Amino acid sequence: METMESLIVTVNRIQRACTVLGDHGGDAALPTLWEALPSVVVVGGQSSGKSSVLESIVGRDFLPRGSGIVTRRPLVLQLHKTEQGIKEYGEFLHLPKKKFTDFSMVRKEIQDETERMTGKSKQISPVPIHLSIYSPNVVNLTLIDLPGLTKVAVEGQPESIVQDIESMVRSYVEKPNCIILAITPANQDIATSDAMKLSREVDPAGERTFGVLTKLDLMDKGTNAIDVLEGRAYPLLHPWVGIVNRSQADINRNVDMIASRQKEREFFATSSDYGHLASKMGSEYLAKVLSQHLESVIRARLPGITSLINKSIEELEAELSHLGRSVAVDSGVAQLYTILELCRAFDHIFKEHLDGGRPGGDRIYAVFDHQLPAALKKLPFDRHLSLQNIRKVISEADGYQPHLIAPEQGYRRLIDGALSYFRGPAEASVDAASSLLKAAFSCYLELRVHSLYQKSIAFSFFKSSSSSVTISFLQVHFLLKELVRRSIAETQELKRFPTLQAEIAAAASEALGRFREESKKTTLRMVDMESLYLTVDFFRRLPQEVEKGENPTSSSADRYAESHFRRIGSVVYSYVGMVSDTLRNTIPKAVVYCQVREAKQSLLDHFYIQLGKMEGKQLAKLLDEDPALMERRQQCVKRLELYKSAMDEIDSVSWSR
Numbered sequence: 121m122e123t124m125e126s127l128i129v130t131v132n133r134i135q136r137a138c139t140v141l142g143d144h145g146g147d148a149a150l151p152t153l154w155e156a157l158p159s160v161v162v163v164g165g166q167s168s169g170k171s172s173v174l175e176s177i178v179g180r181d182f183l184p185r186g187s188g189i190v191t192r193r194p195l196v197l198q199l200h201k202t203e204q205g206i207k208e209y210g211e212f213l214h215l216p217k218k219k220f221t222d223f224s225m226v227r228k229e230i231q232d233e234t235e236r237m238t239g240k241s242k243q244i245s246p247v248p249i250h251l252s253i254y255s256p257n258v259v260n261l262t263l264i265d266l267p268g269l270t271k272v273a274v275e276g277q278p279e280s281i282v283q284d285i286e287s288m289v290r291s292y293v294e295k296p297n298c299i300i301l302a303i304t305p306a307n308q309d310i311a312t313s314d315a316m317k318l319s320r321e322v323d324p325a326g327e328r329t330f331g332v333l334t335k336l337d338l339m340d341k342g343t344n345a346i347d348v349l350e351g352r353a354y355p356l357l358h359p360w361v362g363i364v365n366r367s368q369a370d371i372n373r374n375v376d377m378i379a380s381r382q383k384e385r386e387f388f389a390t391s392s393d394y395g396h397l398a399s400k401m402g403s404e405y406l407a408k409v410l411s412q413h414l415e416s417v418i419r420a421r422l423p424g425i426t427s428l429i430n431k432s433i434e435e436l437e438a439e440l441s442h443l444g445r446s447v448a449v450d451s452g453v454a455q456l457y458t459i460l461e462l463c464r465a466f467d468h469i470f471k472e473h474l475d476g477g478r479p480g481g482d483r484i485y486a487v488f489d490h491q492l493p494a495a496l497k498k499l500p501f502d503r504h505l506s507l508q509n510i511r512k513v514i515s516e517a518d519g520y521q522p523h524l525i526a527p528e529q530g531y532r533r534l535i536d537g538a539l540s541y542f543r544g545p546a547e548a549s550v551d552a553a554s555s556l557l558k559a560a561f562s563c564y565l566e567l568r569v570h571s572l573y574q575k576s577i578a579f580s581f582f583k584s585s586s587s588s589v590t591i592s593f594l595q596v597h598f599l600l601k602e603l604v605r606r607s608i609a610e611t612q613e614l615k616r617f618p619t620l621q622a623e624i625a626a627a628a629s630e631a632l633g634r635f636r637e638e639s640k641k642t643t644l645r646m647v648d649m650e651s652l653y654l655t656v657d658f659f660r661r662l663p664q665e666v667e668k669g670e671n672p673t674s675s676s677a678d679r680y681a682e683s684h685f686r687r688i689g690s691v692v693y694s695y696v697g698m699v700s701d702t703l704r705n706t707i708p709k710a711v712v713y714c715q716v717r718e719a720k721q722s723l724l725d726h727f728y729i730q731l732g733k734m735e736g737k738q739l740a741k742l743l744d745e746d747p748a749l750m751e752r753r754q755q756c757v758k759r760l761e762l763y764k765s766a767m768d769e770i771d772s773v774s775w776s777r
């Protein structure tokens with residue numbers, strides 16, 4: 121018996137912990153212990169006698185009375201039996217350490233506390249009020265009083281209240297761990313009893329319903345409820361209990377509960393209808409039966425509850441470790457350390473993208489292997505080296521005195537013009553294309569969704585421009601940015617720090633911009649170098665080759681014939697081809713040197729310098745977490761605390777057994 125009593129006390133403590141730590145069930149996002157705890161829930165229509173039954177079980181007047189819906193929050197009533205001689209008192213969970221010995225003050229506090237949560241609006245709230253009563257006149261028992269089921273809203277109450285109350289009551293009684301105390305007045309047709317209708321729905325076999333008939337004394341003369349009380353009219357697994365509470369007149373005359381219990385006992389003992397059932401009737405008997413039943417249910421459910429607690433602790437701990445530790449309380453140095461760790465994690469992933477292991481680096485090679493040669497091939501040398509243009513350039517270079525041997529100036533001008541194709545359109549398109557890229561990237565930062573669209577615009581721009589040099593460093597620049605974006609998204613540790621994510625993205629973008637400018641300078645300089653000093657050897661070899669294939673009889677007059685210009689064209693063509701081959705090999709080297717290598721080695725170097733100069737507050741700002749995530753972590757911590765304390769409670773009972 122001692123063990124069983126302590127079981128109810130244990131569950132009482134866990135129930136209180138649930139309320140303190142915010143577990144009232146009904147929150148699908150978090151595991152709930154509240155719903156797993158066995159409890160006795162009092163259900164009945166308005167004026168069915170619920171309050172009277174509860175007061176009778178307690179032996180005290182303490183519940184608010186009045187018209188309309190008085191009970192508007194669940195009242196968890198925990199009864200603790202104390203030794204004889206100790207003065208009885210009530211204690212609220214929300215007012216710990218305040219002992220209420222005056223039960224009219226308990227009533228007032230229930231009213232006040234109800235209004236604190238619901239206002240005077242007459243709304244209902246699912247957050248329970250916990251009241252413990254310590255008394256030698258009670259049995260260990262926990263009862264939950266709920267708003268009475270009603271069919272109409274009274275003045276000042278929203279129409280939805282009828283439905284709201286039913287939903288709240290239903291949410292309690294449909295749980296398999298709920299013992300239903302269904303109160304029905306005997307002077308009404310039981311077929312229309314709200315309590316019985318609901319309990320039949322959720323417990324059709326009547327396994328967890330205790331039927332209580334009140335107001336037996338108010339039945340019409342000549343009628344009785346024997347058929348119900350003996351279990352024939354409405355069979356339930358547990359026997360029905362008849363009750364006689366104080367009448368309104370008794371209440372008005374302040375008949376105390378002890379006298380009323382005595383009166384109830386006499387009613388059954390002397391009743392010609394119920395005399396034979398007298399020992400199994402009345403509120404005192406009801407309290408005893410419920411207490412014993414609750415104890416046995418708790419005992420049966422304890423292993424299930426224990427494994428539920430263990431499972432939930434595991435789940436919550438796993439989620440918390442996934443969410444990560446809160447860094448808000450850390451010192452500045454610790455926060456700097458955390459930021460550097462996060463940057464390193466990002467940098468590691470970024471490098472994996474470049475070096476292999478993660479995709480992306482291969483696309484840079486594709487730029488050098490396909491896009492650059494294709495762009496070089498597309499340069500419009502044909503137009504520049506058309507017969508007509510060659511003649512024009514050479515004649516203009518000659519001036520009034522046509523060339524005598526080789527048109528040195530003409531060659532130089534033709535070559536210079538052709539080489540400018542490597543850089544001319546390139547330069548023109550750099551700024552336009554890079555501003556498009558900038559737009560694409562800032563758009564990614566702000567909206568994150570349109571980047572693909574912007575990306576396609578940027579790419580089509582590349583395609584339409586025939587700039588071979590630009591194509592390499594701008595496309596590599598774009599690919600590096602894309603890899604930064606992907607690396608940030610793939611750094612799990614960064615997920616909870618949106619501000620730091622944005623700062624890393626901005627710092628990386630700024631650095632990549634600098635590398636791109638360096639690359640642009642270097643690659644364009646390579647083209648400039650080609651135009652500034654031609655490869656003399658190439659031309660020194662030329663006359664022999666020309667002479668070899670030339671007709672010795674050809675005269676100097678041929679110098680102005682078509683074939684002469686065609687030959688010049690083909691010489692320039694092959695020189696430009698040679699330069700093109702060189703650039704195809706050297707541009708990738710420059711781009712890798714200036715952009716890829718720098719990105720790998722020093723992408724966040726500037727950012728690190730800035731971090732070093734930051735104060736505690738600025739660092740904390742960088743570590744601003746997603747508020748939803750912080751909230752979730754807090755909820756999980758609280759729930760974990762609940763489960764752990766519940767486990768301790770249960771363990772302490774097991775030890776004392």
Ligand SMILES: Nc1nc2c(ncn2[C@@H]2O[C@H](COP(=O)(O)OP(=O)(O)OP(=O)(O)O)[C@@H](O)[C@H]2O)c(=O)[nH]1
Nearest residue numbers: 166167168169170171172268335364365366367368
């Ligand atoms: N004579 C008599 N009157 C009773 C009995 N039970 C309750 N009453 C009276 O019926 C009225 C309603 O009883 P309550 O206990 O307030 O009923 P309730 O279900 O708590 O009502 P609400 O809280 O308003 O939903 C009161 O005037 C009680 O005195 C009973 O067994 N006999």
